[in-house]
Amino acid sequence: MKIILHISRQSGPDDKAKMVRYEMPDVDEHWSFLEMLDVLNERLIEKGEDPVTFDHDCREGICGSCGFVINGLAHGRQYAPEGRTTVCQLHMHRFSDGDELYLEPWRAKAFPVVKDLMVDRSAFDRVIQKGGYISVSTGNAPDGNAIPVPKDISDEAMNAAECIGCGACVASCKNASAMLFVSAKISHLGVLPQGQPERDKRAQAMVAQMDDEGFGNCTNQYECEAVCPKGISVNFISRMNADYRNSINKK
Numbered sequence: 723m724k725i726i727l728h729i730s731r732q733s734g735p736d737d738k739a740k741m742v743r744y745e746m747p748d749v750d751e752h753w754s755f756l757e758m759l760d761v762l763n764e765r766l767i768e769k770g771e772d773p774v775t776f777d778h779d780c781r782e783g784i785c786g787s788c789g790f791v792i793n794g795l796a797h798g799r800q801y802a803p804e805g806r807t808t809v810c811q812l813h814m815h816r817f818s819d820g821d822e823l824y825l826e827p828w829r830a831k832a833f834p835v836v837k838d839l840m841v842d843r844s845a846f847d848r849v850i851q852k853g854g855y856i857s858v859s860t861g862n863a864p865d866g867n868a869i870p871v872p873k874d875i876s877d878e879a880m881n882a883a884e885c886i887g888c889g890a891c892v893a894s895c896k897n898a899s900a901m902l903f904v905s906a907k908i909s910h911l912g913v914l915p916q917g918q919p920e921r922d923k924r925a926q927a928m929v930a931q932m933d934d935e936g937f938g939n940c941t942n943q944y945e946c947e948a949v950c951p952k953g954i955s956v957n958f959i960s961r962m963n964a965d966y967r968n969s970i971n972k973k
């Protein structure tokens with residue numbers, strides 16, 4: 723099938739982005755979306771042109787490296803009606819002959835464009851560094867059953883820990899809010915018994931870093947949850963707000 727790509731190209735953070743049109747006349751429906759870009763890049767390199775830069779690593783939907791906007795939605799969410807799909811897991815049988823696709827990077831002040839479709843998401847790393855740890859005693863590893871964790875609590879922690887930090891939540895929010903991401907990271911430790919000693923400090927430090935990085939506030943429109951490839955619930959934002967409020971009230 724034939725696919726027309728319009729890709730946002732820019733050589734660096736200070737360059738002005740422009741949409742460049744590429745025709746892919748022989749796309750195989752079994753290709754993944756990123757494989758189609760690989761083929762495009764091979765052809766560009768053969769012609770002596772600059773290949774399109776895009777982030778990727780596992781290509782299995784688990785690392786969170788990939789991600790860009792396809793026709794206005796993060797990870798091409800509209801082409802995966804079942805949801806929970808990263809762009810590396812999107813395959814070309816979802817598209818039709820003659821489709822025109824506009825590819826753009828995540829757009830947020832806190833995610834400066836590195837080149838073409840790749841953005842710098844180190845702001846997420848700095849948020850995690852501010853509080854993503856727990857106190858542990860040194861010495862031998864503790865018995866795995868020494869601290870019993872109720873099933874509903876461990877399930878909730880695992881639901882939060884599913885976040886792969888791809889940044890689709892930020893890209894889909896008109897305030898470029900990172901609250902879904904930050905709330906998942908705060909909650910996956912904060913709900914467990916092992917995460918209680920730093921629960922207040924963690925909530926305050928991570929929220930402060932989120933604000934310092936320039937992310938906006940929640941719009942309450944749930945666009946983040948709709949595009950999240952791991953189905954992280956906005957309920958975690960309520961939990962984060964409660965943790966933050968409680969930590970302030972205890973001061």
Ligand code: FES
Nearest residue numbers: 779781786788810
């Ligand atoms: S490349 Fe790892 S989630 Fe897409």
